[in-house]
Amino acid sequence: MNSSNTFTPIKLSDLRRSLAFEPGKGLWRSGDAGRAWRVRQGVVRLDSTTSAGHSVFGSLAIAGDIVGCETLLFGAYTFNATALTQCELSPWPEGDAAAASASLLESLAKAQRRAADLVALRGGQAVDRVLGLVRLLADGAGRVVLPARQDIADITDLRFETISRIIKTLERAGVLAAVHIDGVRASRGYAVDLSAMPA
Amino acid sequence: MNSSNTFTPIKLSDLRRSLAFEPGKGLWRSGDAGRAWRVRQGVVRLDSTTSAGHSVFGSLAIAGDIVGCETLLFGAYTFNATALTQCELSPWPEGDAAAASASLLESLAKAQRRAADLVALRGGQAVDRVLGLVRLLADGAGRVVLPARQDIADITDLRFETISRIIKTLERAGVLAAVHIDGVRASRGYAVDLSAMPA
DNA sequence: CGATTCCTTGAGCAACCTCAAAAGCGGTGG
């Protein structure tokens, strides 16, 4: 019910290498058989399937997060996963059993912090939610590739028209600046200057 | 900045037994030294401390969830924890290292599902959010002890006046019924009848 | 370059918020 899904299953032959995906690409669906991954780059959107059968935003995974670990318990994914930006996944666990166990504890702690971040993106004034997402997704150098308006809307529980208005306002205020490479627009790429944010 | 906090640190001598807490009781604060626990009963509220120094709702832990596992990594808690209802915690991990590792994986999977649940509580129409929380907290027999209005408001990102209006409406519609024991009101206890919910 | 999807912008409206006041509930101490 959300986003475009050019969906093809992950190939068995790829299980040992790192995989790259384009924005909008469906990675897997709830119930599919598969394995666990670590997100190396980009943003993965995880959706729950409602009783009514349509897909609603459930959570986000960004660089460092582990996704699909439930496959180790049930053999199948519980969420639908799609790439929101260009992204890269590598198989998990990556080392031996001991390394996996340490990384599990770390992942659990990280998952709990991530949950709090997500919750924060769905509360308060509309502008602050969008800025929160920008902050979450921006790299250290003040660069960010935003998801599509509709995906931002799903994440923040706002309407895409509202997101559009807010992002335009932030551009006019100098907080966001569309990035161009060789004179051509980098799709949804922005330079971020939070200090330009009016009180 | 939220809720009343009759705060006293957890005693060392209690580390091996299960502990019980009254609603409103502060369990620990971010930065405190302490250990990890499994929630046996009730609802624990976890708050992040903002840069401005005040506490904002971050997430919920209910029966079966593991809280404070980050102490095994950093030696200190990252969230402030308070009991929203009468609740009971027992030390975690409960068995040997092998059992802990299996339970970790399970906990990670559960934490991710819990995150999606929380996210769902902060989107959509006000009534549906409150009903979502009621469903999350109700036991199998259609009984629930709700947190205070202000806490429900913090969880759902609504105002406590709005929560009050919604709960009264649900009572009048027969979805919620205040529970009395020996003719005396069971504090914030309700019987739930979701089938009485109008479309 | 034609079609489809995504984004922008406007006008009016509804859901929820804000501010305010009063009633209920629980403890505490006379």
Add this chain to the structure above:
DNA sequence: CCACCGCTTTTGAGGTTGCTCAAGGAATCG
């Protein structure tokens, strides 16, 4: 036991933010 105090909950009236519906423009893909 009752009067009092603080805190929570209820209820009302009016205001604001973000939603809905609608239309046109920009991007992207074949």
